[in-house]
Amino acid sequence: MIYLCIDDTDSLDSIGTGRLAREIADVLNIKYPVVCITRHQLFVHPDIPYTSHNSCAVIHLLDIPKTEYPILFNQAKLIMKERFVEGSDPGIALAGEDQVNSAMVAFGFDTKCMIVTQERARKIADHAGILLEGLGGSEGGVIGAIAGIGLAASGSDGRYLQLGSIREKRGERTVQEILQTGIDQVITLEGKSVSDGTVMIEKFPQPARLLGKAIVLVDERDGQLHLVKRD
Template sequence: MTVYVAMDDTDNLNSRGTGRLARSVAAALAEEYEVFGVTRHQLYVNDAIPYTSHNSCAVLHLPHAEKQDIPAIFEMTEQMMLDDFVEGSDPGLAVASASQVTPALLAFGKDAKSKVLTQEMARSLAKNLDIRLKGLGGTEDGVIGSMAGIGLARAGNDGRFLQVGRIREITGLCTAEELLEAGIDAIITRDGRQVTKGIIEAPEGKSVKPCPIGGWVVLIVDEQDGHIIPVKRD
């Protein structure tokens, strides 16, 4: 059973972003649990919602953790987030098993991409679903994005991977074969053609950003004048 660890609003304009912190937490948790990957999920950008730069949350996917592991996972993650706390951030943390994600939480995640939600809504939902949720400083508004992240990650068709397999080890120009061996399940063009060979022209020093689509790790690409360009999706 998969356990999801979601964090939101952990940074300010001068600190490392939530994605980097999430990868650090993933590395620590990987000493005791299998970590499949870390996904980034874009939330609603609106003047009524305070955010640092892009209003996104990050979710760690632990595919073989059990519900009884959640207290230990939560405690370890909470401590790392508190140790990394920066003034001006409003962090929130949520940890849940796949079995705790009901249609109500899936809907909450979807709504968080296009509507202004409240802490009260997030906390009530967590209480009703028996999900561990906590604000870790500031206004604690991060509880909203962290709950949304759980729903979006469980739905399996949102966001993009910040980390999965060995993709972060491969930067710049690389072959389709290298990426498929590194943890990407499929490389496809926007019009549905599958790419299994050729050079993928990622920016120098950057790794590609595949997406979770229907339970697959999928890299979307554009073909332009014989060049295969990876698409970075929100």
């Protein structure tokens, strides 16, 4: 697996990190098979610049030769530069699964609960030999770019923004319909696996990423299943 993470530290005038990630994925998918996109929530603190949620997005792609990494990276970088909005501080990073180490995963989880530095992010990237670049402003997005890769590679953080046909499912849907989208399992908050019944979906299912699988969490109340969204 290859992880391409963007953190565009979007401004009020930008399209948002999730939508930008989907635009990049659509372009990359012409040549490089995209598996999914995950969203990862980072620390919300007054000393950290963010617009609304302080999150990053990771595009998961099938393995390609390492000689192709710079081409893929530059293609995504070009789209980010075209979408750059003054006042944002974007960053982008790319790593193969074999380049992700424990320091990167630890950094990712640290960014969920404390303030970390660009210096630490850049040192981790240098030591792992991965591609990392700030694309404007203070370049603070390099923090989220490295963090997102560590969190995605851990297998147990974030939620899916794009996977199979999840974005096509709205309204009242059966559990079986949900499972046919590419989601691995529907479970209750108590851990009970669910295989039948219906779920009301307002937007689209956004499964949690747990142990490398796409898991839809539901709350069973009064005989009805309700989606539970995790950050």
